[in-house]
Amino acid sequence: MAPTHRFVDTGGVRMHIAEQGRGHPVIFCHGFPHTGYVWHRQLAALSAAGYRAIAPDLRGAGRTDAPDTIDEYTNEAVAGDLLALLDDIDADQAVFVGVDFGAALLWELGLRAPERVRGLVVLNNPFAPRSPKPPGYYWAKMAERHFLHLQYFQEPGVADAHLAEQPREFLSRVYYALSGDFHYLDVWQHPPGTRYIDALPQAPELPWPWLSTAEFDTLAGDFERTGFTGGLNWYRAIDRNWELTADYANTAPAVPVYFVYGENDPDMEGFSGRDPLDTMRAVVPDLRAVRRVPKAGHLVQLEATDAVNEFLLGSLAELHP
Known part of the structure; x- marks a missing residue:
């Protein structure tokens, strides 16, 4: 069975989704620079196990609308898209799976609408209490010392233009740099003012052991068509998210939570605090499982597909016995 594709009118955007299988719904949320396609291996595995797996292109990505204003990319706005999707499939609840800014979105969804969340399976981006100051404050301080992509993304039009000049080169470099095959924080050795593509390492020629040429072509084709502004706007909305929460x-989400991460994930090493697992264990009341995947990096669902699928299916079996 292959995924089917359609569009859902969320009341805010026209959202493209891929769905596969029948049964309890499981909704996957991607990050940047991704589309819903990064979950295609999980859709196949879950549909074969008797679940209805759904991967939307979130706002600004793939075939989903890309609104113009930054406020339209807040987690509050995109959570509305997810709730509209639940209504569209006539489901009271779903299990939600997320990585990168899709993970941050789901942590907030668990706070805003816990009654619609059967459980969360989060990859690589642990829950942390709200910071005393907006995230942009800390990014600006870090960016005074070295290149920081989070700060580089902030000024509208700058990163958008740079990344669009060589979209395939940027994507291959950033996917490789974020993987377990490279130490991502080495990009911090570059000075402030560096372009992101110049801070990233040269990537090996495709295919890689964990990413085929055809898979890369699918992802790159979307960004060649759309550019990167939609995804970058998620980062530009992060201080607004802080205000809105x-x-x-x-508080922390009280829904059931399962967490899996790559041993070499850069978010766990450099962006989630000194003791992210201990912090999450201390504040998340229903954290049911934590799993480390050896040697994997940020795109752990592609780098270690079997391990992630096994963890997903085990988590779902507990949530839907």
Whole structure:
């Protein structure tokens, strides 16, 4: 069985989804620079196991609409898309799976609409309490010392133009740099003002052991068509997310949570605090499992597909016995 494709009107955007299988719904949320396609191996595995697996292109990515204003990329806005998707498939709840900014979105969804969340399976981006100041404050301080992609992404039009000049070269370099085959934080050795593509390492020629040429061509083809502005706007909305979550400052999602991460993931090493697992264990009340995947990096679902699928299916079996 291959995925089917259609569009859902969320009331905010026209959202493209790929879906495969029948049964309890499981909704996958990607990050940047990805589309819903990064989950295609998980869709196949879950549909074969009797689940309805759904991977939307989130706002600004793939075939989903890319709104113009930054406020339209907040987690609050995109959570509305996910709730509209649940309504569209006539489901009271779903299990949600997320990585990168898709993970941050799901942590917030668990706060805003816990009654619609059967459980969360989060990859690589652990929950952390709300910071005392907006994230952009800390990024600006770090970017005074070395290149930092988070700060580089902030000024509208700059990164957009640079990345669009060589989209395939950028994507191959950033996917490789984020993988377990490279130490991503080495990009911090570059000075402020460096272009992202120049801070990234040269990537080996495709195919790689964990990514085929055809898979890369599918991902790159979308960004060659759309550019990168939609995804970059997610980063530009992060301080706004901080403002909009003031009411949740001292709370954590109380839904069931399963967490899996790559041993060499850069978010775990450099962007999630000194003791991200201990922090998450201390504040997330229903954290049911934590799994480390040896040698894998940020795209752990592609780098270690079998391990992630096994973890997913085990988690789903507990949530839907």
